[in-house]
Amino acid sequence: MKKVLLRGVLLTFFVFGVLSINVNAKEAYYVNKNGIEMSELQYSKFLELFSKRKIEFLSLEEFNMYKDANILSGETVYQKVTYENGKVVEEEIISEEEYEAVKDTGINSYASDNDVHETSYKRLSGNIVDISGKFHLMSALSWKKVPYCRSYDVFAFRLNHFSYDGFIGNQVYIKGNDAYSIDYNTSSAGYKGFSNGAGVSMNLKDDSDITGFELTIGSILRFNTSNYSQAHVYMTYQHAQNDLSRAQSMGYSLDVNGLGNVLLFSNATVRSTYDGMQGVHVSSPIY
Numbered sequence: 001m002k003k004v005l006l007r008g009v010l011l012t013f014f015v016f017g018v019l020s021i022n023v024n025a026k027e028a029y030y031v032n033k034n035g036i037e038m039s040e041l042q043y044s045k046f047l048e049l050f051s052k053r054k055i056e057f058l059s060l061e062e063f064n065m066y067k068d069a070n071i072l073s074g075e076t077v078y079q080k081v082t083y084e085n086g087k088v089v090e091e092e093i094i095s096e097e098e099y100e101a102v103k104d105t106g107i108n109s110y111a112s113d114n115d116v117h118e119t120s121y122k123r124l125s126g127n128i129v130d131i132s133g134k135f136h137l138m139s140a141l142s143w144k145k146v147p148y149c150r151s152y153d154v155f156a157f158r159l160n161h162f163s164y165d166g167f168i169g170n171q172v173y174i175k176g177n178d179a180y181s182i183d184y185n186t187s188s189a190g191y192k193g194f195s196n197g198a199g200v201s202m203n204l205k206d207d208s209d210i211t212g213f214e215l216t217i218g219s220i221l222r223f224n225t226s227n228y229s230q231a232h233v234y235m236t237y238q239h240a241q242n243d244l245s246r247a248q249s250m251g252y253s254l255d256v257n258g259l260g261n262v263l264l265f266s267n268a269t270v271r272s273t274y275d276g277m278q279g280v281h282v283s284s285p286i287y
Contacts, residue, residue: 156199236260
């Protein structure tokens, strides 16, 4: 775990002593909680990749990685899900305006007659970006309100006519004005790789004072054929509505018939534990 918010003397030093990484102060349109300055153009680009709250806590490493990226293809979905006792009773795709109108107030649940009722809001985006001539896959999930049940959620991607190199993932959890980060890679216990994609089981932190989650996965992509006109990436984030073990959450393959067109769980009970959120799909011409 690492803390990603810079404060006090360190923040002062960062803002005034390392200006070489930022835009000119006169041109600054937005400054995040880590003191990173962005022009209006940069901020608009990051809004295509991340939620507004994610940008608030964007790290220097992430800023430097994506500030000059060229976004080739992207899709974003916003979902409202109503649960009763951990089971989905209603889910709907909502507009960006409806999503943004919901306040960040932490857990949104209440109990009556021993029943737990919860409404959650999620933003899932997927993008292919060109960074220095290399294609990068980047997918981000934002919890507008943190879930009542926090167990092993699965974040994954499936490829068609692409191959991939490496894997990175990140779970940022927010407490007030502070953000903390857990990183994932191919050596992480929850990582599972296939020839046609990869996924990671993320055990959501369950501290009572957490007010938000921002999760990401990424990889480098390469075309693996010239026999087709398009290459495709399918990305999904599936939330466990009841407690599962890590081993149970990793009992899947990658298949078009799976949840979000990605995750095909071998055990029907485990499959029914996940909420079935719609995935996102991006593509690129093969050249």
